[in-house]
Amino acid sequence: MSFKVPRGTQDIVPGQSEKWQKIEEIMRRLCNVYRYPEIRTPIFESTELFKRGVGDSTDVVQKEMYTFEDRGGRSLTLRPEGTASIARSYVEHKMFGHPDQPVKMSYIGPMFRYERSQKGRFRQFVQFGVEAIGSKDPAVDAEVIELAMRVYQEAGLKNLKLVINSLGDKEVRDAHREALIEHFQPHIAEFCGDCQKRLEQNPLRILDCKVDAENQLIATAPKLTAYLNEESASYFAQVKAYLDVLGVDYVVDANLVRGLDYYNHTTFEIMSTAEGFGAITTLCGGGRYNGLVEEIGGPESPGIGFAMSIERLLLALEAEEVELDIHNELDLYIVAMDDSAKLKAVELISSFRAKGIAADIDYAGRKMKGQMKAADRLNAKYVIVLGDTELQEDAANVKFMATGEQEKVPFHDLVNYLLSHK
Incomplete structure (x- = not known):
């Protein structure tokens, strides 16, 4: 079902x-x-x-x-x-x-x-x-x-x-109400059932009827402005x-x-x-x-x-084909090469998010190529690839996706680096 x-x-x-x-x-x-x-x-x-x-x-x-x-x-x-x-x-x-x-x-x-x-x-x-x-x-x-x-x-x-x-x-509405009743009463049978009920309940609502909008009596009905x-x-x-x-x-x-x-x-x-x-x-x-x-x-x-x-x-x-100015950018995507790198990526990404840096990682078990494609689809501004070398050096190359330029940044300084380049 x-x-x-x-x-x-x-x-x-x-x-x-x-x-x-x-x-x-x-x-x-x-x-x-x-x-x-x-x-x-x-x-x-x-x-x-x-x-x-x-x-x-x-x-x-x-x-x-x-x-x-x-x-x-x-x-x-x-x-x-x-x-x-x-x-x-x-x-x-x-x-x-x-x-x-x-x-x-x-x-x-x-x-x-x-x-x-x-x-x-x-x-x-x-x-x-x-x-x-x-x-x-x-x-x-x-x-x-x-x-x-x-x-x-x-x-x-x-x-x-x-x-x-x-x-x-109220005085104006009452006077206009009586004028509308007098205007519509002789021909109310021409109108829909709702309007027939409205004649006594609230004749002003007849003017707003979608069913009888083209009836000539609506066009010639007394104007409320004349009773102000x-x-x-x-x-x-x-x-x-x-x-x-x-x-x-x-x-x-x-x-x-x-x-x-x-x-x-x-x-x-x-x-x-x-x-x-x-x-x-x-x-x-x-x-x-x-x-x-x-x-x-x-x-x-x-x-x-x-x-x-x-x-x-x-x-x-x-x-009007108006495009709203929506900012939903992903600041950083971390590509993890193996389980050890994934563990570090989870640690780093938490520290980034705590400082307001929009960051994400792969949760689908993709290989490096698949993760890079995901970063591209998500329009990530920066990408970091973590592997054995990066873990040993406690540093990573931060790649600026728009130009391909890279800069090596120690793990402990990544937050400040990303904040300064937002």
């Missing part, structure tokens, strides 16, 4: 994992610069957290969650996204009491959604995101958006498009002003609504415009979620954040 990875998952094997590590390195470095320290939350949470936080009317809750009952009869769910968990942690650990607000956090980890597998989309996927909870300053919105853009730019992407919109406050009150319009204008100051280019799209119920005010997506990237162009999405913390039992704590898939980022790099 043979086994394969479950549908919608993947193995990230050596040769690929280095790319992931490079991307994660960029993300962590930028989070340090922007002061978004890492938070790590459980992979599963109470199902009710996601129902209340993400929203009962969303596809995520209704169709895509991996939910199970534990032996104590509790309903638990593998996290489909990161924001609800972080909001829960913010409340549970009373971070709202910290003197410095907002509390800024970042995360990288696996998320789980039962959806149709396709290129760049998996049922287990790795998501990077940031959250800033505890401030309603529009400058924070601009900072979060700039950080997301910086990740893609520093990874090497050029073909990017930032789309922003305002969903307004003075406060919401002013807030959106400030966000745009800060983005202008930061030199972040954007396009305003009144149809951008995002797929989770907790969004309000600023919402945004970053898309790839690279040729051949695919029909689904979204790389990253985020927005403001004033009210989410209160929904799960905390005090008033406005927040904003984004989430991006590392799988989608790597796909965009592939579409």
